[in-house]
Amino acid sequence: MAESILFIMTKAPYGAEDFFAGARASLAMLASGLVGRSTLLLVGDGTLNAVAAQDPLTIGMPSNVEAINDLADFEGEVYAVEADLKARLGEVKVLEGVKLIPWEKARELIWEHQLVTTF
Amino acid sequence: MAKTLLIHLRSGSMMNMDSNVTVKLARAALSKGYNVRIFGYGEGITVIKAGQEPKRFPNVGKELEELVQKGLVVVVCETCCAARGIHRGEEVNGTKIGSLTNHLSQFVAESDKMVTLAR
Numbered sequence: 001m002a003e004s005i006l007f008i009m010t011k012a013p014y015g016a017e018d019f020f021a022g023a024r025a026s027l028a029m030l031a032s033g034l035v036g037r038s039t040l041l042l043v044g045d046g047t048l049n050a051v052a053a054q055d056p057l058t059i060g061m062p063s064n065v066e067a068i069n070d071l072a073d074f075e076g077e078v079y080a081v082e083a084d085l086k087a088r089l090g091e092v093k094v095l096e097g098v099k100l101i102p103w104e105k106a107r108e109l110i111w112e113h114q115l116v117t118t119f
Numbered sequence: 120m121a122k123t124l125l126i127h128l129r130s131g132s133m134m135n136m137d138s139n140v141t142v143k144l145a146r147a148a149l150s151k152g153y154n155v156r157i158f159g160y161g162e163g164i165t166v167i168k169a170g171q172e173p174k175r176f177p178n179v180g181k182e183l184e185e186l187v188q189k190g191l192v193v194v195v196c197e198t199c200c201a202a203r204g205i206h207r208g209e210e211v212n213g214t215k216i217g218s219l220t221n222h223l224s225q226f227v228a229e230s231d232k233m234v235t236l237a238r
Contacts, residue, residue: 028219034228
């Protein structure tokens, strides 16, 4: 019986539905009240979803910003591996509610959660 | 008490071998006495569409229908179905169109292990 699940997000925003779908699934875990801890971990290209300056309205796609904000409303945790984001964009501001972490902390998160899935 | 395996399928029925691997994994786990749940999300919802007639490939729909008789539980995402024009009444016998909040969260809470199959 699982009380926690980690969603590892590996895909860049808007080219595919993966991030939005994963964030919505994570939100559903928390909204249901059946899963106590549901966490997003952004790695690789997935860290691009954390960029504060994204403006999905310009391309008419569902907003990842809204998806992350909705998670915050349910006290969902969202982490991004800082080194992966820096390697792609250098120093950039991230969305409120996203915590930048080193890979060591990411490994700890994987160990802490009973189930792990990837998007 | 039997352990529970959750298979999270996000590839379409004819997209690649993921749906076939899902069926084989479910069959093997059921034969060993596990409870097995499949949740189809994104393109993974297409496995429950009735009337599949692949000419040279395994018929995933028919295989799922057979395994449901042996205790397999198959639910797919309602929102993903609506987006792809698949509606209630069009699903393979014994499978179900459900939701992230009511079904995936319940499956996660009840599972000991989770396997994700996605392209």
